[in-house]
Amino acid sequence: MERIEKHVSHGGSQEVWKHASSAVGGEMKFGIYLPEAALRGQKCPVLYWLSGLTCTEQNFITKAGVQRYAAEHGIIVVAPDTSPRGGDVPDSPGYDLGQGAGFYVNATREPWAKHFRMYDYVVSELPAVVEAGFAASDARSISGHSMGGHGALVVALRNPGRYRSVSAFSPIVAPSQVPWGEKALTAYLGDDRETWKQYDAVELVANESKSASEKFPLLVEQGGGDEFLSTQLRPELLQAACEKTGHPLHLKIREGYDHSYYFIASFIGEHMAYHANALA
Amino acid sequence: MERIEKHVSHGGSQEVWKHASSAVGGEMKFGIYLPEAALRGQKCPVLYWLSGLTCTEQNFITKAGVQRYAAEHGIIVVAPDTSPRGGDVPDSPGYDLGQGAGFYVNATREPWAKHFRMYDYVVSELPAVVEAGFAASDARSISGHSMGGHGALVVALRNPGRYRSVSAFSPIVAPSQVPWGEKALTAYLGDDRETWKQYDAVELVANESKSASEKFPLLVEQGGGDEFLSTQLRPELLQAACEKTGHPLHLKIREGYDHSYYFIASFIGEHMAYHANALA
Numbered sequence: 001m002e003r004i005e006k007h008v009s010h011g012g013s014q015e016v017w018k019h020a021s022s023a024v025g026g027e028m029k030f031g032i033y034l035p036e037a038a039l040r041g042q043k044c045p046v047l048y049w050l051s052g053l054t055c056t057e058q059n060f061i062t063k064a065g066v067q068r069y070a071a072e073h074g075i076i077v078v079a080p081d082t083s084p085r086g087g088d089v090p091d092s093p094g095y096d097l098g099q100g101a102g103f104y105v106n107a108t109r110e111p112w113a114k115h116f117r118m119y120d121y122v123v124s125e126l127p128a129v130v131e132a133g134f135a136a137s138d139a140r141s142i143s144g145h146s147m148g149g150h151g152a153l154v155v156a157l158r159n160p161g162r163y164r165s166v167s168a169f170s171p172i173v174a175p176s177q178v179p180w181g182e183k184a185l186t187a188y189l190g191d192d193r194e195t196w197k198q199y200d201a202v203e204l205v206a207n208e209s210k211s212a213s214e215k216f217p218l219l220v221e222q223g224g225g226d227e228f229l230s231t232q233l234r235p236e237l238l239q240a241a242c243e244k245t246g247h248p249l250h251l252k253i254r255e256g257y258d259h260s261y262y263f264i265a266s267f268i269g270e271h272m273a274y275h276a277n278a279l280a
Numbered sequence: 281m282e283r284i285e286k287h288v289s290h291g292g293s294q295e296v297w298k299h300a301s302s303a304v305g306g307e308m309k310f311g312i313y314l315p316e317a318a319l320r321g322q323k324c325p326v327l328y329w330l331s332g333l334t335c336t337e338q339n340f341i342t343k344a345g346v347q348r349y350a351a352e353h354g355i356i357v358v359a360p361d362t363s364p365r366g367g368d369v370p371d372s373p374g375y376d377l378g379q380g381a382g383f384y385v386n387a388t389r390e391p392w393a394k395h396f397r398m399y400d401y402v403v404s405e406l407p408a409v410v411e412a413g414f415a416a417s418d419a420r421s422i423s424g425h426s427m428g429g430h431g432a433l434v435v436a437l438r439n440p441g442r443y444r445s446v447s448a449f450s451p452i453v454a455p456s457q458v459p460w461g462e463k464a465l466t467a468y469l470g471d472d473r474e475t476w477k478q479y480d481a482v483e484l485v486a487n488e489s490k491s492a493s494e495k496f497p498l499l500v501e502q503g504g505g506d507e508f509l510s511t512q513l514r515p516e517l518l519q520a521a522c523e524k525t526g527h528p529l530h531l532k533i534r535e536g537y538d539h540s541y542y543f544i545a546s547f548i549g550e551h552m553a554y555h556a557n558a559l560a
Contacts, residue, residue, distance in 0.1 A: 007538055007543070008503075009545065062541065223288075
């Protein structure tokens with residue numbers, strides 16, 4: 001594991017690391033913000049952030065302004081790249097498939113199956129790397145944006161014991177029913193839509209059998225002026241599924257806000273306070 | 281004048297506009313954050329932000345996290361591009377001369393003299409455009425980073441009646457004495473170093489004849505771990521000049537912080553509070 005960036009930020013340290021990932025069979029990068037307490041060796045809880053299409057580990061750490069809140073609450077923030085890259089990692093001409101578009105699944109189809117195993121990377125390998133390499137406790141929360149909001153919801157719904165809380169900005173809640181998701185899941189998993197259900201938050205909520213006490217509350221932030229709202233995001237599908245199964249959902253529609261980091265930056269403080277409460 | 285971007289942000293609007301500039305004889309872009317009060321038509325004071333080498337109007341508006349504080353204090357924030365671009369605008373292969381490196385001077389040498397008139401643009405044309413086109417009062421403050429910190433100090437020192445307050449992050453305080461400045465000022469103004477003094481904060485402080493009551497207090501924020509500290513920035517030269525002439529200077533050296541936007545984002549809140557106090 002090698003540190004490739006280090007910047008003092010709000011009294012802590014914003015760093016970027018790269019490491020050999022066995023999950024994806026190649027090199028992965030992640031950003032990590034270490035608040036001052038973590039730099040002193042005191043174990044801190046961790047928020048994992050999953051970014052959206054086209055993003056690397058850079059977008060969230062440079063544009064969201066999360067460090068102020070992470071410093072305030074004493075939370076480590078980890079933001080991985082959205083896919084492996086370089087070397088023999090396959091790609092596609094589209095921005096919405098291949099490098100920068102891992103969709104947080106374990107691909108089963110060629111040419112993707114060897115490297116595109118971002119689900120395993122996010123759920124298992126990355127927390128192990130973070131908890132072994134930094135002053136990180138095993139108190140974890142997870143959030144993300146768009147494709148990464150989808151990832152956060154799926155990861156939390158499937159692994160409720162591993163996370164204290166989950167939130168999502170502008171998530172793709174039903175990839176099985178929208179163009180971005182249909183394209184990616186077809187490529188990564190093949191035509192059998194049954195295999196898609198494990199990576200679809202609406203399907204996971206609709207088919208869950210857990211008792212109410214085990215149901216993970218979902219906090220979803222959505223811009224009302226988001227250019228992808230009615231075509232790719234469709235939060236009403238999640239709302240309907242949650243109402244049907246009694247799954248707790250706090251869906252906030254913010255009038256006028258779009259799909260950009262200006263939206264995330266406007267509300268990341270509220271989300272950090274929400275996660276801090278769960279992680280305390 | 282044409283709006284080319286608009287994003288709701290912290291209850292206000294982060295926009296980017298382009299317009300034909302007579303000062304630079306070409307098109308200029310600027311970012312403008314309009315707090316909610318300004319959107320309702322209430323006249324708000326304005327902070328002008330001048331960016332550093334290689335920057336466009338995008339860097340500050342996407343990376344500094346200023347909108348939260350601008351919303352809180354009800355301040356409009358205007359961040360112009362660092363030079364004209366495109367068309368017949370000359371350039372050089374180096375990142376530190378030509379497009380993206382206007383140095384906030386009025387060039388007198390070819391091929392720069394026609395377009396590189398960023399001093400006039402920032403001091404006169406841009407405030408006129410902003411105060412005519414938006415709900416902006418004529419209460420102005422100015423700040424900037426690196427080359428833009430130099431610009432802010434020079435503009436404020438030469439036009440104390442036009443600004444309520446000035447601050448600078450990691451400014452090039454003595455361009456006449458450092459490589460970035462010597463290269464740019466030679467190209468834009470020629471070899472006669474007398475002509476450089478009007479664009480050199482240390483020279484302006486050293487040669488000022490104003491009474492103490494007219495001396496503009498300078499707030500300078502500098503990272504102690506800045507990779508350009510001893511070669512290009514040299515804040516000790518400004519400190520010495522201010523001590524000699526009794527010019528009020530508040531120089532804050534922040535241990536460990538580097539030259540990046542992580543440094544700016546860490547302290548922009550304090551600077552916004554400082555300017556808000558002067559603009560109130």
